[in-house]
Amino acid sequence: MTDKQRNLVYFSIMAALLVFVGFLQSWSVSLSLLNLCLISAIMALGVNIQWGYAGLFNVGIMGFAALGGLAGVLVASKPVSEAWQVGGVGIVGGLIAGLGMIAVGVLVWRKTAHMGRRRFWLTGLAILIGYIIMRSIIDPAVMAIESVEPAKTGFLGGAGLPIILSWFVGGLFAAAAAWVVGKISLGLRSDYLAIATLGISEIIIYFLKFEDWLTRGVKNVAGLPRPVPYEVDLNKSASFQDFANNLGMQVEDASSVVVKLCYAVLFTAILLIILWLSETALRSPWGRMMRAIRDNETAASAMGKNVTWRHLQVFVLGSAVVGVAGAMLTTLDGQFTPTTYQPLRFTFLIWVMVIVGGSGNNWGSILGGFIIWFFWIEAEPMGLWLIDVLTSGMAEDHWLRLHLINSAAHMRLITMGLVLLLVLRFAPRGLIPEVKR
Secondary structure: OOHHHHHHHHHHHHHHHHHHHHHHOOHHHHHHHHHHHHHHHHHHHHHHHHHHHHOOOOOOHHHHHHHHHHHHHHHHOOOOHHHHHHHHHHHHHHHHHHHHHHHHHHHHHHHOOOOOOHHHHHHHHHHHHHHHHHHHHHHHHHHHHHOOOOOOOOOOOOOOOOOOHHHHHHHHHHHHHHHHHHHHHOOOOHHHHHHHHHHHHHHHHHHHHHOHHHHOHHHOEEOOOOOOOOHHHHHHOHHHHHHHHHHOOOHHHHHHHHHHHHHHHHHHHHHHHHHHHHHHHHHOHHHHHHHHHHHOHHHHHHOOOOHHHHHHHHHHHHHHHHHHHHHHHHHHHOEEOHHHOOHHHHHHHHHHHHHHHOOOOHHHHHHHHHHHHHHHHHHHHHHHHHHHHHOOOOOOOOHHHHHHHHOHHHHHHHHHHHHHHHHHHHOOOOOOOOOOO
16 A cells, blocks of 8 residues: 555545544534644644754644634724723833833843943843833723723724634734744753743733733633624525525524534635645755754754754744634634633643654644544543443442543543554554655
8 A cells, every 4th residue: 555545544534533423423513523623733734844844842832822812802803992992092002112111121232232241230120110111001001991891891802803814813923922932942952942832832821811901811702703604694594494404404403514614614725725835845945954954953054054043934934823723713612712721731632643643744744633633522422432331231320330431531531642652653653654755
């Protein structure tokens, strides 16, 4: 069996599993799972760009995904006019003061290069004074904004634009954060990059949780507009009712399936675009240079390549892809929930996707994204079915049976460990390993 035939078998099995879920559970569940698999595959592609192309270890994936979700709020939610009236000027003034603080800090740092240790003290003093000025402007505005009907709003809102635009804005947000992190840490050892990305991820998520004026914090932003029709509108349409009746489906079920299919088409289009761009870059001279740097930084540097600059490029590109996926996830949910971004838990899942699929291979990352997310969601119902079969001879209220049923949720972690162990044992380079060109 050739590599192409084997890869086709892998994706065919994955498609068959999704179809099996459609028949066994429902097509709505199967399509929901498909949409999440598509988003997971895009995130895995972003991590593969960083790790597979350049060997950069990013542990802050959820932070960049959260910035993508923030873009959905700032782009698509409606502006809260009352909040802008009482505190908009203060927020804008505070942000301008913050930018001025950064500019003054950089200027002082450059102008005091000849002053030795006093350079650090002067720069720190300039930043401290700027920070005090910024907070004195922005804090009263924040208090005023958060007091405007906090149960409903309590934040500035967004621009009220189509939410699809947030997919691109989310990529820009994540890329900007990655540039800052990369400029600081990419010239150091790889373990410093891991620490820096984990730290910035926690800082971003902490900020989004507690800055109510921006994202409503733990109260969440719900009701974000959709790029696809609403089920309630389809249910009221006479033509759609006839369409559902012709298919032999309930109107509510048919509308749910159609909406999820529309999401799947949009997500698939974005996935294919990113895949095409990634494959084009990988096969280009730039891609060959990145793999050469990954395999031997010393030799690449000796050949005149700026390793740090190239690492920064690929780090920003990979983070931008993760930001796009984060905005797509917020679009699918229709709400922004900062507390759901758990860096260690979901970062681990994305890394397992890349490892299982095959780092350095974009098709492998997509396959890994589908496989891992499928089993992450379906492990619990499969575990319940297995426990029910194994304990079918016991009484309904037997303590062991009840204990196993209550522990079915832990089947997710067991399944992830089992999948990872089997792949590392029988396919240590992943299911679709990197192709040496």
